[in-house]
Amino acid sequence: MYTLAIRRSFIAQRLPAAGGREGGLRSHHYLAEFMLEGEGLDSNGYLVDFEDLGVQVEAVIDAFRDQTLDEIDAFAGLHPSIELFSRILCQRLDDLLYAPNVAAISIKLWEDEQAWAAYDLERA
Template sequence: MYTVTIRRTFSAAHTIAIGGVKEAMHGHNFAVEISLESMELDGDGVVVDFRTVKNHADIVLKEMDHSYLNDLTFFKTIPPTSENIARHIFERMEKACASQNAVLSQVTVWESESARATYRRGNRG
């Protein structure tokens, strides 16, 4: 199994409640790692063209960059935690990468150098 990963960044603000306590609005310089897997390499000897994946990621992340995440449609019904941000990016990237040789395996969102959340499709959906 081959795995390739690209890394992109975006900046955004959000407000979340942890344990019933609402945090003040604050921002992060998020880093996002998007990984794809394949059992085989294509005719060029690669899993996927990194440029293609980066272009798809840039389109997905553009809507969140320099935004207040709570105002985005996806986060109207769920809190914009790092976990939910990772899931949102995964679902958008899964559609964008559907025609690729590889399968999207996971998305990791770093909200700081020491805190990250990863979403991968599992048996529970």
């Protein structure tokens, strides 16, 4: 099984959870690491070309970069927890990525240097 990964950092804001500490918007410097796995390589010997993957990852991240997550439709009626955010990012990359040899996509999303959540998606 081949695995490759690409990282991107970005900033987004969110409101504190209901019942949480008082205060306004919280800004997070997120680090997203997307990992792709698959058995086979393409005719160039790639699981996925990093340049193509980078374009797709940037498209996913750009929808959230410098935004207030609570105001984005993907989080309508939901608190934008890091767990939920990791799933949304992973599913969005899956929707954009044409790579028939990729069997799984995972993300590890850090909201600071010590705290992260992960989500794994098996492709059909």
